[in-house]
Amino acid sequence: MNEMTKTNTAEIFKDGDMVEMSYAEAIRDALDIALTNDERVILMGEDIGVYGGAFQVTGDLVHKHGEDRVIDTPISELGGAGVAVGAAATGLRPIFEFQFSDFAMLAMEQICNQAAKMRYMLGGNVSVPVVMRFPAGSGTGAAAQHSQSLEAWLAHVPGLKVIQPATPYDAKGMLLAALEDPDPVMIFEHKILYKSKGMVPKGHYTVPIGKAEIRREGTDVTIVATSIMVHKSLDAAKQLEEVGISAEVIDLKTIRPIDRETVLASVRKTSRLVCVYEAVKTLGIGAEISAMVAESDAFDYLDAPILRLGGADTPIPYNPDLEKAAVPQIDDIVVGVTQLVKGER
Amino acid sequence: MPTEVIMPKVDMDMETGTVAVWHLEEGANVEKGDALFDIETDKATMEVEAPASGSLHFIVAQKDDVIPIGGNVAWIFSKDEKVVAPAGAKSAPKSENADSAVAESNTNSVAPSEQSASAPTSAPQNNSRIRATPLAKRIARLKGIDLGLVNGSGPRGRIVKADVNIYLSSVPVISEVSKPVQSSSTVNAKSTADKLGISYSEIPVDRMRATIASRLTESKSTVPHFYLDIDCNIDALLKFRTQINVALEAAGSKKLSINDMLIRASALSLAAVPQANASWAGDRILQYDDANISVAVAIEGGLITPVVKQAQLKNMQAISAEVFDLAGRARSGKLSQSEYQGGSFSISNLGMFGVKSFNAIINPPESMILAVGKATRQFVPDENGAPIVATILSVTLSCDHRVVDGALGAKWLQHFQNLLENPILLTLDPA
Numbered sequence: 060m061n062e063m064t065k066t067n068t069a070e071i072f073k074d075g076d077m078v079e080m081s082y083a084e085a086i087r088d089a090l091d092i093a094l095t096n097d098e099r100v101i102l103m104g105e106d107i108g109v110y111g112g113a114f115q116v117t118g119d120l121v122h123k124h125g126e127d128r129v130i131d132t133p134i135s136e137l138g139g140a141g142v143a144v145g146a147a148a149t150g151l152r153p154i155f156e157f158q159f160s161d162f163a164m165l166a167m168e169q170i171c172n173q174a175a176k177m178r179y180m181l182g183g184n185v186s187v188p189v190v191m192r193f194p195a196g197s198g199t200g201a202a203a204q205h206s207q208s209l210e211a212w213l214a215h216v217p218g219l220k221v222i223q224p225a226t227p228y229d230a231k232g233m234l235l236a237a238l239e240d241p242d243p244v245m246i247f248e249h250k251i252l253y254k255s256k257g258m259v260p261k262g263h264y265t266v267p268i269g270k271a272e273i274r275r276e277g278t279d280v281t282i283v284a285t286s287i288m289v290h291k292s293l294d295a296a297k298q299l300e301e302v303g304i305s306a307e308v309i310d311l312k313t314i315r316p317i318d319r320e321t322v323l324a325s326v327r328k329t330s331r332l333v334c335v336y337e338a339v340k341t342l343g344i345g346a347e348i349s350a351m352v353a354e355s356d357a358f359d360y361l362d363a364p365i366l367r368l369g370g371a372d373t374p375i376p377y378n379p380d381l382e383k384a385a386v387p388q389i390d391d392i393v394v395g396v397t398q399l400v401k402g403e404r
Numbered sequence: 405m406p407t408e409v410i411m412p413k414v415d416m417d418m419e420t421g422t423v424a425v426w427h428l429e430e431g432a433n434v435e436k437g438d439a440l441f442d443i444e445t446d447k448a449t450m451e452v453e454a455p456a457s458g459s460l461h462f463i464v465a466q467k468d469d470v471i472p473i474g475g476n477v478a479w480i481f482s483k484d485e486k487v488v489a490p491a492g493a494k495s496a497p498k499s500e501n502a503d504s505a506v507a508e509s510n511t512n513s514v515a516p517s518e519q520s521a522s523a524p525t526s527a528p529q530n531n532s533r534i535r536a537t538p539l540a541k542r543i544a545r546l547k548g549i550d551l552g553l554v555n556g557s558g559p560r561g562r563i564v565k566a567d568v569n570i571y572l573s574s575v576p577v578i579s580e581v582s583k584p585v586q587s588s589s590t591v592n593a594k595s596t597a598d599k600l601g602i603s604y605s606e607i608p609v610d611r612m613r614a615t616i617a618s619r620l621t622e623s624k625s626t627v628p629h630f631y632l633d634i635d636c637n638i639d640a641l642l643k644f645r646t647q648i649n650v651a652l653e654a655a656g657s658k659k660l661s662i663n664d665m666l667i668r669a670s671a672l673s674l675a676a677v678p679q680a681n682a683s684w685a686g687d688r689i690l691q692y693d694d695a696n697i698s699v700a701v702a703i704e705g706g707l708i709t710p711v712v713k714q715a716q717l718k719n720m721q722a723i724s725a726e727v728f729d730l731a732g733r734a735r736s737g738k739l740s741q742s743e744y745q746g747g748s749f750s751i752s753n754l755g756m757f758g759v760k761s762f763n764a765i766i767n768p769p770e771s772m773i774l775a776v777g778k779a780t781r782q783f784v785p786d787e788n789g790a791p792i793v794a795t796i797l798s799v800t801l802s803c804d805h806r807v808v809d810g811a812l813g814a815k816w817l818q819h820f821q822n823l824l825e826n827p828i829l830l831t832l833d834p835a
Contacts, residue, residue, distance in 0.1 A: 330537075330539050330565060358538050359538050359539065359541075359542045360538070360539050360542070361537055361538045361539055362537045362538075362539040362540065362564050362565045362566075363537060363558075363564065402557055402558040402559070402562075402564055402566075403559065404559065
């Protein structure tokens with residue numbers, strides 16, 4: 060994944076200003092910077108203090124910034140999220156970590172009814188600048204209740220912003236951007252990505268929310284991917300190149316609001332669209348992207364049916380082979396794209 | 405889900421098919437493999453079999469309807485299936501027609517400059533049931549192409565951008581340069597006749613006529629033709645034929661025609677001069693292993709060229725029997741596609757009409773065609789300069805100069821002439 064650090068935004072940094080770190084370390088770095096620079100910032104979540112977080116993202120931040128600012132919450136997602144939303148509404152900049160994104164369902168009232176609607180219902184007099192982090196996705200053998208990708212649930216709610224950084228660079232930059240956003244920002248972090256490495260700028264920088272990035276340019280097909288599927292799509296694109304298929308890979312980064320123009324411009328260029336996402340295919344982000352293209356002028360540029368590659372309509376299985384089979388893999392992308400480009404679909 | 409019956413692609417360059425006759429009626433029970441209907445392509449009539457068993461409903465393509473490849477023709481419902489109109493049956497074609505009409509008028513009003521004056525008249529009348537991607541449709545709209553003329557390479561005949569581009573590149577000259585000329589000349593014929601009050605009747609152009617028109621226009625305007633004439637003294641050949649036919653007749657066999665012998669002579673000449681048995685393939689030349697000889701046969705409404713395959717391996721009797729069979733079936737429209745494709749050389753004989761000689765148009769992708777006229781009795785000087793009467797057959801070889809240069813064509817003709825004038829050589833196998 061190192062090659063991906065040379066992104067459009069990364070080019071403004073000189074090599075000496077960059078350092079290699081993992082996705083989890085990049086988030087910790089962002090949290091550290093935020094805690095250091097802004098006294099309104101607090102971290103909240105289950106076991107994020109001395110234990111360092113279920114995925115060791117917060118690490119030793121509690122020792123550096125103290126228990127007043129890195130706060131272990133009781134095992135009540137609704138309660139913890141409620142406190143975070145209230146704190147945000149009254150002037151703090153809380154960053155709330157869910158142990159697993161699956162537990163977001165316990166806090167839906169606070170996220171969807173309170174955080175998302177408060178600005179609207181109070182005539183703009185109050186904003187809720189809360190940031191929530193959701194370790195998400197399958198691949199860890201954690202079975203059906205700890206492996207879901209629920210980002211589309213939250214992306215359905217006006218008032219929320221929902222992002223899925225795919226690289227350490229974006230994980231840090233988008234978290235810092237989320238803190239500057241006056242409204243609630245939901246960050247879905249794929250658990251498998253936590254250990255992936257990449258070059259990350261030292262110090263403070265932001266990566267804009269709502270802006271997708273073309274990770275690889277191509278001419279035959281546009282692959283719109285999110286989170287870990289960006290990496291799988293890039294690997295697939297390499298294989299596709301060997302058989303003469305030039306795939307453009309878009310890292311969507313933000314699923315609400317969607318960067319319409321980047322996607323549409325790419326589809327107008329390549330005339331083919333494949334959406335790759337780990338969440339259940341039905342009613343997922345791929346459906347939204349597909350419909351968006353079909354409703355736009357880019358429709359007239361489609362030279363093949365749209366293809367969605369998403370998770371199977373099943374809970375994530377515990378069996379490791381079935382777990383893999385339930386979400387798109389590199390081979391699925393290679394086969395799907397090949398069929399599409401060769402006119403077999 | 406009922407099984408769709410679609411217009412199949414049975415011919416390489418088939419774009420549409422015409423329903424010639426239905427063998428079954430609406431509601432009939434069918435078994436998979438039953439003959440459903442006949443289709444008429446450019447050059448042949450074919451039977452289409454039922455793709456599934458059940459009952460036949462929603463026949464949307466009636467006799468004489470022209471259906472694009474992959475277009476729906478009817479549906480077959482399995483026994484336990486409720487018979488309800490599938491998408492595309494009954495109401496659908498109408499609404500799609502309306503849609504395309506709307507789309508057309510939109511195009512006209514929004515971007516009149518993009519439509520040439522002649523485009524709307526040829527515009528997508530038949531597009532209602534054509535499967536094409538949005539991009540293919542868009543390009544067709546901008547370029548004023550009738551998608552009914554484009555061959556779809558996608559699943560079930562879906563037309564994609566590449567197909568439109570192939571179509572565009574195959575008719576670049578026609579669409580951009582000569583089309584206006586062509587259409588203006590057709591317009592002129594009609595407008596001139598109308599202006600001068602010349603009476604006429606209009607004859608609709610069928611598929612075969614359209615194919616002949618487009619193929620030969622393409623050949624004559626893109627293939628650099630040149631022509632070589634040679635006279636052959638066929639007295640010996642006639643005598644030889646008489647001898648053979650006496651024997652054949654005595655044995656109760658079919659007699660040989662001069663044409664059978666000309667095919668044999670052509671095959672042996674192609675084997676002897678293989679460089680002439682070739683096709684221009686853009687960036688290379690394909691030199692064929694076999695002499696596959698197309699024999700022009702006039703049929704009702706046009707002509708067709710069944711092919712005697714591997715003619716160099718066949719003796720005159722075998723050639724004679726094969727030509728008899730092919731020509732007979734050509735006249736009754738029963739040739740299959742493989743029987744009139746794949747020729748490497750053509751012979752056209754108009755001698756029976758009293759034509760002395762003529763220049764034939766090459767039948768692409770072949771590189772040569774031999775035009776055979778009528779044999780005539782002529783005075784020719786003998787070796788002492790005294791006049792003797794000889795039977796002279798004039799033949800004209802048309803050559804594609806990209807493949808066959810003058811000397812090569814001449815060498816082939818010389819070989820051919822030598823075989824006719826020394827007919828015993830026709831009995832030898834090719835070297």
